[in-house]
Amino acid sequence: MKISNILASLLVASLTLFLASVSEVALAGDHHKQEQQEEVEKGVNNGRMLRDGDFAIELSLFEQGLAPEYRVYATMAEKMLPAAEVDVSIKLTRLGGVVDDINFSNEGNYLRGDMEIYEPHSFVVDLTASYQGKKYHWSYESFEGRTFIQDAMAKSMNIETEIVSSQELQETITVYGQLALPKSAIRHIRARFPGEIISLNVALGDKVSKGQNLMVVESNESLQRYTIKAPLSGVITFQEAGVGEQTGEQTLLTITDNSKLTAELSVFPMEQGKVTVGDKVNMTVAGSDVLYSAKIKDALVSVNNQQAKIFRADIDNASGRLQVGQFIRAKIIVDTYTVPLAVKSAGLQSFRDFTVVFAKVGQEYEVRMLNLGRASGPWREVLSGIKEGTEYVTENSYIIKADIDKSGAAHDH
Incomplete structure:
Protein backbone atom coordinates (compact mmCIF):
# COMPACT_ATOMS: atom_id res chain seq x y z
CA MET A 1 0.00 0.00 0.00
CA LYS A 2 2.86 2.40 0.85
CA ILE A 3 4.47 1.81 -2.58
CA SER A 4 1.16 2.49 -4.32
CA ASN A 5 0.80 5.78 -2.44
CA ILE A 6 4.34 6.81 -3.39
CA LEU A 7 3.73 6.02 -7.07
CA ALA A 8 0.46 7.98 -7.00
CA SER A 9 2.22 10.98 -5.46
CA LEU A 10 4.96 10.89 -8.08
CA LEU A 11 2.38 10.73 -10.89
CA VAL A 12 0.50 13.74 -9.51
CA ALA A 13 3.75 15.71 -9.17
CA SER A 14 4.77 14.88 -12.78
CA LEU A 15 1.38 15.96 -14.13
CA THR A 16 1.56 19.19 -12.15
CA LEU A 17 4.99 20.04 -13.59
CA PHE A 18 3.84 19.22 -17.12
CA LEU A 19 0.73 21.41 -16.85
CA ALA A 20 2.81 24.24 -15.41
CA SER A 21 5.19 24.06 -18.39
CA VAL A 22 2.34 24.04 -20.89
CA SER A 23 0.74 27.01 -19.12
CA GLU A 24 4.00 28.96 -19.20
CA VAL A 25 4.50 28.39 -22.94
CA ALA A 26 0.90 29.40 -23.60
CA LEU A 27 1.31 32.62 -21.63
CA ALA A 28 4.54 33.38 -23.49
CA GLY A 29 2.92 32.83 -26.86
CA ASP A 30 -0.12 34.95 -25.95
CA HIS A 31 1.88 38.06 -25.08
CA HIS A 32 1.03 39.85 -28.33
CA LYS A 33 -2.09 38.02 -29.42
CA GLN A 34 -4.71 40.42 -28.08
CA GLU A 35 -4.01 43.03 -30.73
CA GLN A 36 -4.12 40.40 -33.45
CA GLN A 37 -7.54 39.22 -32.31
CA GLU A 38 -9.12 42.70 -32.29
CA GLU A 39 -11.37 43.51 -35.20
CA VAL A 40 -9.72 46.07 -37.47
CA GLU A 144 4.05 40.45 -37.02
CA GLY A 145 6.55 37.65 -36.63
CA ARG A 146 7.07 38.50 -32.97
CA THR A 147 6.68 36.45 -29.80
CA PHE A 148 7.65 36.49 -26.14
CA ILE A 149 9.37 33.59 -24.36
CA GLN A 150 10.81 33.89 -20.89
CA ASP A 151 14.55 33.27 -20.66
CA ALA A 152 14.10 30.37 -18.26
CA MET A 153 11.70 28.66 -20.67
CA ALA A 154 14.00 29.35 -23.66
CA LYS A 155 16.90 27.79 -21.75
CA SER A 156 14.85 24.70 -20.90
CA MET A 157 14.03 24.27 -24.61
CA ASN A 158 17.73 24.64 -25.57
CA ILE A 159 17.13 27.77 -27.63
CA GLU A 160 20.63 29.10 -28.31
CA THR A 161 21.73 32.44 -29.74
CA GLU A 162 24.81 34.05 -31.24
CA ILE A 163 25.77 37.54 -32.43
CA VAL A 164 25.72 38.55 -36.09
CA SER A 165 29.26 39.43 -37.17
CA SER A 166 31.75 39.14 -40.01
CA GLN A 167 33.05 35.69 -40.86
CA GLU A 168 35.83 34.12 -42.88
CA LEU A 169 34.17 31.80 -45.38
CA GLN A 170 35.54 29.25 -47.81
CA GLU A 171 34.61 28.19 -51.30
CA THR A 172 35.11 24.46 -51.70
CA ILE A 173 34.65 21.85 -54.38
CA THR A 174 33.87 18.24 -53.55
CA VAL A 175 35.89 15.55 -55.31
CA TYR A 176 36.56 11.85 -54.93
CA GLY A 177 39.65 9.70 -55.20
CA GLN A 178 41.71 6.84 -53.84
CA LEU A 179 44.70 6.33 -51.57
CA ALA A 180 47.94 5.13 -53.12
CA LEU A 181 51.54 4.59 -52.08
CA PRO A 182 54.13 7.21 -53.04
CA LYS A 183 56.67 5.81 -55.47
CA SER A 184 59.41 6.38 -52.92
CA ALA A 185 57.63 4.24 -50.32
CA ILE A 186 58.83 0.87 -51.69
CA ARG A 187 62.36 -0.57 -51.57
CA HIS A 188 63.39 -3.90 -53.13
CA ILE A 189 66.30 -5.47 -51.27
CA ARG A 190 68.96 -7.40 -53.24
CA ALA A 191 72.46 -8.66 -52.36
CA ARG A 192 75.28 -6.44 -53.56
CA PHE A 193 77.56 -9.47 -53.89
CA PRO A 194 75.88 -12.82 -54.57
CA GLY A 195 76.40 -15.37 -51.85
CA GLU A 196 74.90 -17.50 -49.10
CA ILE A 197 72.48 -16.10 -46.54
CA ILE A 198 74.11 -16.83 -43.19
CA SER A 199 71.43 -15.25 -40.97
CA LEU A 200 68.03 -13.64 -41.50
CA ASN A 201 66.70 -11.31 -38.82
CA VAL A 202 63.23 -10.47 -40.23
CA ALA A 203 60.17 -12.19 -41.70
CA LEU A 204 57.16 -11.31 -43.80
CA GLY A 205 54.95 -8.78 -42.00
CA ASP A 206 57.63 -7.55 -39.58
CA LYS A 207 58.06 -3.83 -38.95
CA VAL A 208 61.59 -2.57 -39.47
CA SER A 209 63.43 0.66 -38.82
CA LYS A 210 65.84 2.45 -41.11
CA GLY A 211 69.35 1.11 -40.54
CA GLN A 212 68.14 -2.13 -38.93
CA ASN A 213 70.15 -5.29 -39.73
CA LEU A 214 68.11 -7.45 -42.10
CA MET A 215 70.50 -10.32 -42.93
CA VAL A 216 74.11 -11.40 -43.16
CA VAL A 217 75.45 -12.71 -46.50
CA GLU A 218 78.75 -14.47 -47.19
CA SER A 219 80.16 -13.52 -50.60
CA ASN A 220 80.78 -16.43 -52.96
CA GLU A 221 83.93 -14.79 -54.32
CA SER A 222 85.65 -13.26 -51.31
CA LEU A 223 84.04 -15.43 -48.64
CA GLN A 224 83.72 -12.20 -46.66
CA ARG A 225 80.55 -11.64 -44.71
CA TYR A 226 78.60 -8.39 -44.95
CA THR A 227 75.35 -7.09 -43.47
CA ILE A 228 72.38 -5.81 -45.45
CA LYS A 229 70.57 -2.98 -43.61
CA ALA A 230 67.08 -1.53 -44.08
CA PRO A 231 67.23 1.59 -46.30
CA LEU A 232 63.98 2.91 -44.81
CA SER A 233 61.44 2.22 -42.09
CA GLY A 234 58.39 0.18 -42.98
CA VAL A 235 56.91 -3.30 -43.17
CA ILE A 236 58.29 -6.42 -44.88
CA THR A 237 55.71 -6.98 -47.63
CA PHE A 238 57.66 -9.53 -49.71
CA GLN A 239 60.14 -12.25 -48.75
CA GLU A 240 62.04 -14.59 -51.00
CA ALA A 241 64.99 -15.36 -48.75
CA GLY A 242 65.95 -18.05 -46.23
CA VAL A 243 69.01 -19.01 -44.23
CA GLY A 244 71.40 -21.17 -46.30
CA GLU A 245 69.96 -20.05 -49.63
CA GLN A 246 71.88 -18.33 -52.37
CA THR A 247 70.95 -14.71 -52.96
CA GLY A 248 71.58 -14.60 -56.67
CA GLU A 249 70.47 -11.32 -58.22
CA GLN A 250 66.81 -11.66 -57.26
CA THR A 251 64.75 -9.49 -54.89
CA LEU A 252 65.12 -10.94 -51.43
CA LEU A 253 62.85 -8.62 -49.43
CA THR A 254 60.53 -5.73 -50.13
CA ILE A 255 60.02 -3.00 -47.54
CA THR A 256 56.95 -0.78 -47.81
CA ASP A 257 56.66 2.47 -45.88
CA ASN A 258 52.96 3.30 -45.43
CA SER A 259 53.48 6.07 -42.87
CA LYS A 260 52.56 8.52 -45.61
CA LEU A 261 50.01 7.89 -48.36
CA THR A 262 49.08 9.88 -51.43
CA ALA A 263 45.50 10.89 -52.11
CA GLU A 264 44.87 10.86 -55.85
CA LEU A 265 41.89 13.17 -56.40
CA SER A 266 39.90 13.27 -59.63
CA VAL A 267 38.90 16.80 -60.65
CA PHE A 268 36.67 17.13 -63.69
CA PRO A 269 37.13 19.74 -66.46
CA MET A 270 34.64 22.37 -65.22
CA GLU A 271 36.51 22.71 -61.92
CA GLN A 272 40.10 22.00 -62.90
CA GLY A 273 40.87 25.69 -63.37
CA LYS A 274 39.89 26.46 -59.77
CA VAL A 275 42.44 24.12 -58.19
CA THR A 276 46.04 25.16 -57.71
CA VAL A 277 49.07 23.59 -56.04
CA GLY A 278 49.09 24.54 -52.37
CA ASP A 279 45.31 24.51 -51.91
CA LYS A 280 44.21 23.01 -48.61
CA VAL A 281 42.12 19.87 -48.79
CA ASN A 282 40.07 18.08 -46.10
CA MET A 283 39.41 14.37 -46.62
CA THR A 284 37.49 11.48 -45.13
CA VAL A 285 37.67 7.81 -46.04
CA ALA A 286 34.64 5.62 -46.64
CA GLY A 287 33.10 4.41 -43.39
CA SER A 288 34.85 6.93 -41.14
CA ASP A 289 34.22 10.49 -39.93
CA VAL A 290 37.89 11.15 -39.12
CA LEU A 291 39.04 14.28 -40.96
CA TYR A 292 42.47 14.37 -42.62
CA SER A 293 43.95 17.67 -43.77
CA ALA A 294 46.65 18.13 -46.39
CA LYS A 295 47.70 20.39 -49.27
CA ILE A 296 47.69 19.77 -53.01
CA LYS A 297 51.31 19.03 -53.86
CA ASP A 298 51.13 18.48 -57.63
CA ALA A 299 48.99 17.32 -60.54
CA LEU A 300 49.59 14.66 -63.17
CA VAL A 301 50.15 15.93 -66.69
CA SER A 302 47.51 13.69 -68.28
CA VAL A 303 43.82 13.01 -67.60
CA ASN A 304 42.21 9.65 -66.92
CA ASN A 305 39.57 7.84 -68.98
CA GLN A 306 36.83 10.04 -67.50
CA GLN A 307 38.76 13.19 -68.52
CA ALA A 308 39.45 13.96 -64.87
CA LYS A 309 42.78 15.48 -63.92
CA ILE A 310 44.52 13.85 -60.96
CA PHE A 311 45.62 16.22 -58.21
CA ARG A 312 47.71 14.68 -55.47
CA ALA A 313 48.10 15.35 -51.75
CA ASP A 314 50.15 13.49 -49.14
CA ILE A 315 48.41 12.28 -45.96
CA ASP A 316 50.17 11.43 -42.71
CA ASN A 317 49.45 7.80 -41.84
CA ALA A 318 51.71 7.34 -38.84
CA SER A 319 48.77 5.77 -37.00
CA GLY A 320 48.45 3.11 -39.70
CA ARG A 321 44.66 3.48 -39.84
CA LEU A 322 44.60 4.22 -43.56
CA GLN A 323 44.99 1.55 -46.21
CA VAL A 324 46.19 1.65 -49.79
CA GLY A 325 43.21 1.50 -52.17
CA GLN A 326 40.68 3.09 -49.80
CA PHE A 327 38.20 5.45 -51.45
CA ILE A 328 38.16 9.02 -50.20
CA ARG A 329 35.85 12.05 -50.32
CA ALA A 330 37.57 15.42 -50.27
CA LYS A 331 36.74 19.11 -50.13
CA ILE A 332 39.35 21.28 -51.78
CA ILE A 333 39.37 24.86 -50.47
CA VAL A 334 39.75 26.94 -53.62
CA ASP A 335 39.05 30.37 -52.09
CA THR A 336 38.94 31.99 -48.66
CA TYR A 337 37.17 35.32 -48.18
CA THR A 338 35.73 37.49 -45.43
CA VAL A 339 32.14 38.72 -45.51
CA PRO A 340 30.83 41.62 -43.38
CA LEU A 341 27.84 39.63 -42.11
CA ALA A 342 27.02 35.94 -41.82
CA VAL A 343 24.57 33.78 -39.88
CA LYS A 344 24.42 30.09 -39.03
CA SER A 345 22.38 28.09 -41.56
CA ALA A 346 20.91 26.11 -38.66
CA GLY A 347 19.02 29.22 -37.55
CA LEU A 348 17.27 29.85 -40.88
CA GLN A 349 13.50 29.44 -41.15
CA SER A 350 10.79 30.39 -43.64
CA PHE A 351 8.26 33.14 -42.94
CA ARG A 352 5.74 34.14 -45.61
CA ASP A 353 7.87 34.34 -48.77
CA PHE A 354 11.07 35.14 -46.89
CA THR A 355 14.02 33.31 -45.40
CA VAL A 356 14.48 34.63 -41.88
CA VAL A 357 16.29 34.37 -38.60
CA PHE A 358 14.80 35.40 -35.28
CA ALA A 359 16.39 38.39 -33.58
CA LYS A 360 16.30 38.40 -29.77
CA VAL A 361 15.78 41.61 -27.80
CA GLY A 362 15.28 41.05 -24.11
CA GLN A 363 12.83 38.17 -23.91
CA GLU A 364 11.17 38.95 -27.24
CA TYR A 365 11.94 37.34 -30.60
CA GLU A 366 11.14 38.79 -34.01
CA VAL A 367 11.74 37.85 -37.63
CA ARG A 368 14.48 39.45 -39.69
CA MET A 369 13.99 38.97 -43.42
CA LEU A 370 17.33 38.19 -45.03
CA ASN A 371 18.83 38.64 -48.45
CA LEU A 372 21.36 35.82 -48.52
CA GLY A 373 24.56 35.35 -50.47
CA ARG A 374 27.08 32.54 -50.61
CA ALA A 375 26.97 29.40 -48.47
CA SER A 376 30.06 28.01 -46.77
CA GLY A 377 29.94 25.08 -44.36
CA PRO A 378 27.64 26.05 -41.47
CA TRP A 379 27.47 29.71 -42.57
CA ARG A 380 25.41 31.83 -44.96
CA GLU A 381 26.52 35.24 -46.10
CA VAL A 382 23.99 38.00 -45.37
CA LEU A 383 23.70 40.78 -47.94
CA SER A 384 20.96 42.70 -46.11
CA GLY A 385 18.16 42.34 -43.57
CA ILE A 386 19.97 42.32 -40.23
CA LYS A 387 22.51 44.53 -38.48
CA GLU A 388 25.92 43.61 -37.14
CA GLY A 389 25.78 42.94 -33.41
CA THR A 390 22.21 41.61 -33.47
CA GLU A 391 21.60 38.61 -31.21
CA TYR A 392 19.78 35.89 -33.14
CA VAL A 393 18.63 32.30 -32.62
CA THR A 394 20.98 29.62 -33.95
CA GLU A 395 19.66 26.41 -32.38
CA ASN A 396 16.05 25.20 -32.15
CA SER A 397 14.73 28.21 -34.05
CA TYR A 398 11.82 26.05 -35.19
CA ILE A 399 10.36 26.49 -31.69
CA ILE A 400 10.18 30.26 -32.22
CA LYS A 401 8.60 29.75 -35.65
CA ALA A 402 6.01 27.36 -34.23
CA ASP A 403 5.08 29.81 -31.49
CA ILE A 404 4.71 32.66 -34.00
CA ASP A 405 2.66 30.49 -36.36
CA LYS A 406 0.44 29.47 -33.45
CA SER A 407 -0.14 33.10 -32.47
CA GLY A 408 -1.37 33.91 -35.98
CA ALA A 409 0.63 37.14 -36.15
CA ALA A 410 -0.51 38.34 -39.57
CA HIS A 411 0.90 40.70 -42.19
CA ASP A 412 -1.77 43.30 -41.43
CA HIS A 413 -1.56 47.05 -41.07
Missing part, protein backbone atom coordinates in the same frame (compact mmCIF):
# COMPACT_ATOMS: atom_id res chain seq x y z
CA GLU A 41 -11.94 48.27 -39.64
CA LYS A 42 -10.76 48.51 -43.24
CA GLY A 43 -11.28 51.42 -45.64
CA VAL A 44 -11.93 51.52 -49.37
CA ASN A 45 -8.17 51.43 -50.03
CA ASN A 46 -7.76 48.38 -47.78
CA GLY A 47 -6.11 50.55 -45.15
CA ARG A 48 -6.73 50.70 -41.42
CA MET A 49 -9.44 53.14 -40.37
CA LEU A 50 -8.68 55.48 -37.47
CA ARG A 51 -11.68 57.54 -36.26
CA ASP A 52 -12.20 60.45 -33.89
CA GLY A 53 -15.76 61.72 -34.14
CA ASP A 54 -16.53 62.67 -37.75
CA PHE A 55 -12.83 62.96 -38.62
CA ALA A 56 -11.21 59.79 -39.94
CA ILE A 57 -7.86 58.68 -41.35
CA GLU A 58 -7.36 55.65 -43.56
CA LEU A 59 -3.75 54.49 -43.26
CA SER A 60 -2.84 52.24 -46.18
CA LEU A 61 0.41 50.37 -46.74
CA PHE A 62 0.89 50.58 -50.51
CA GLU A 63 3.03 47.74 -51.90
CA GLN A 64 2.03 47.40 -55.56
CA GLY A 65 5.10 47.65 -57.79
CA LEU A 66 6.90 49.94 -55.34
CA ALA A 67 8.87 49.66 -52.14
CA PRO A 68 6.26 49.59 -49.32
CA GLU A 69 5.11 53.09 -48.33
CA TYR A 70 2.33 54.62 -46.30
CA ARG A 71 -0.51 56.52 -47.94
CA VAL A 72 -3.07 58.50 -45.98
CA TYR A 73 -6.65 59.31 -47.00
CA ALA A 74 -8.56 61.79 -44.79
CA THR A 75 -12.34 62.23 -44.53
CA MET A 76 -14.74 64.39 -42.56
CA ALA A 77 -18.24 63.02 -42.11
CA GLU A 78 -17.42 60.37 -44.71
CA LYS A 79 -16.47 62.99 -47.31
CA MET A 80 -12.98 62.96 -48.80
CA LEU A 81 -10.81 65.90 -47.73
CA PRO A 82 -8.22 67.55 -49.99
CA ALA A 83 -4.83 66.18 -48.97
CA ALA A 84 -3.38 69.69 -48.88
CA GLU A 85 -5.66 70.61 -45.95
CA VAL A 86 -4.39 67.81 -43.66
CA ASP A 87 -1.00 67.47 -41.97
CA VAL A 88 0.08 63.97 -40.89
CA SER A 89 3.20 62.51 -39.29
CA ILE A 90 3.87 58.98 -38.11
CA LYS A 91 6.35 57.53 -35.66
CA LEU A 92 7.06 53.79 -35.87
CA THR A 93 8.73 52.27 -32.79
CA ARG A 94 10.35 48.94 -33.56
CA LEU A 95 11.63 46.16 -31.32
CA GLY A 96 14.74 47.38 -29.53
CA GLY A 97 13.68 51.04 -29.51
CA VAL A 98 14.48 51.89 -33.15
CA VAL A 99 12.23 54.79 -34.24
CA ASP A 100 11.27 55.68 -37.82
CA ASP A 101 9.85 59.19 -38.32
CA ILE A 102 7.67 59.55 -41.42
CA ASN A 103 6.51 62.81 -42.94
CA PHE A 104 3.96 63.15 -45.72
CA SER A 105 3.61 65.17 -48.91
CA ASN A 106 0.53 66.13 -50.91
CA GLU A 107 -0.25 63.83 -53.85
CA GLY A 108 -3.69 65.24 -54.72
CA ASN A 109 -6.29 63.05 -53.08
CA TYR A 110 -3.87 61.37 -50.66
CA LEU A 111 -0.73 62.01 -48.63
CA ARG A 112 2.40 59.98 -49.42
CA GLY A 113 5.00 58.95 -46.83
CA ASP A 114 8.62 59.89 -47.42
CA MET A 115 10.32 56.61 -46.49
CA GLU A 116 10.18 52.91 -47.25
CA ILE A 117 8.41 50.77 -44.68
CA TYR A 118 11.05 48.07 -44.50
CA GLU A 119 10.53 44.56 -43.20
CA PRO A 120 9.49 43.37 -40.75
CA HIS A 121 6.30 45.42 -40.62
CA SER A 122 6.24 45.06 -36.85
CA PHE A 123 6.05 48.17 -34.68
CA VAL A 124 3.99 50.48 -32.51
CA VAL A 125 2.31 53.10 -34.71
CA ASP A 126 1.87 56.66 -33.42
CA LEU A 127 -0.06 58.80 -35.92
CA THR A 128 -0.64 62.53 -35.42
CA ALA A 129 -2.96 64.47 -37.74
CA SER A 130 -3.94 68.15 -37.87
CA TYR A 131 -7.01 69.54 -39.62
CA GLN A 132 -8.41 73.08 -39.34
CA GLY A 133 -6.37 73.78 -36.22
CA LYS A 134 -7.39 70.63 -34.36
CA LYS A 135 -4.98 67.82 -33.61
CA TYR A 136 -5.79 64.12 -33.57
CA HIS A 137 -3.68 61.26 -32.28
CA TRP A 138 -3.84 57.47 -32.49
CA SER A 139 -1.48 54.83 -31.17
CA TYR A 140 -1.70 51.09 -31.68
CA GLU A 141 0.42 47.97 -31.92
CA SER A 142 0.95 46.36 -35.32
CA PHE A 143 3.12 43.33 -34.71
